[in-house]
């Protein structure tokens with residue numbers, strides 16, 4: 354079957370969004386939308402695109418999972434030596450994007466990124482299923498590997514090393530980042546492409562300004 358991508362379109366009529374509807378705190382607003390995404394059975398509602406910039410100002414993007422909202426920061430976990438880890442070390446600013454199509458919603462977030470505390474990373478690491486703990490040790494994320502057997506051999510070696518041990522130590526190269534937002538936009542699809550966009554922007558005094566943007 355031939356698909357005409359140019360003719361794929363959908364009218365957005367499910368919800369509306371107005372400055373008078375939203376909470377004055379964008380994190381409260383975000384949590385409310387997250388609850389609605391979970392209730393609407395959006396698949397993997399905590400999956401978000403993370404965009405970073407390398408030392409040559411070249412952007413890259415990939416999906417990671419939101420694991421916490423802590424002290425006003427959006428927390429995700431990864432390998433600090435990965436491509437994203439190296440990019441964040443060189444340029445500690447990033448953007449996040451949640452795309453909840455079932456609700457015709459998008460949330461865009463921008464801000465500065467910092468590592469979370471070692472205690473927090475360790476507590477989360479050790480709460481993960483044992484297989485995921487082994488996986489974090491076994492995979493030199495973002496490096497070139499000859500084939501899949503490299504990973505399988507690493508897993509085998511680690512299974513022997515940690516035999517009988519339910520909880521593994523956290524790898525030194527693994528942990529969390531927290532993105533502290535200074536910009537959060539809530540996007541609600543509307544008919545005829547006249548969508549609702551409400552943006553929160555932190556002013557110099559640390560107060561959130563709420564503005565409507567043209568679609």
Ligand SMILES: Cc1cc2nc3c(=O)[nH]c(=O)nc-3n(C[C@H](O)[C@H](O)[C@H](O)COP(=O)(O)O)c2cc1C
Nearest residue numbers: 400415416417418429430431432435436437438495
């Ligand atoms: C649904 C989904 C969830 C993912 N969650 C994570 C995650 O939480 N942390 C992570 O490091 N990679 C996660 N990944 C894999 C990343 O998209 C990416 O492949 C990996 O982190 C390497 O990225 P990098 O080479 O840019 O550092 C996820 C991928 C998908 C599709």
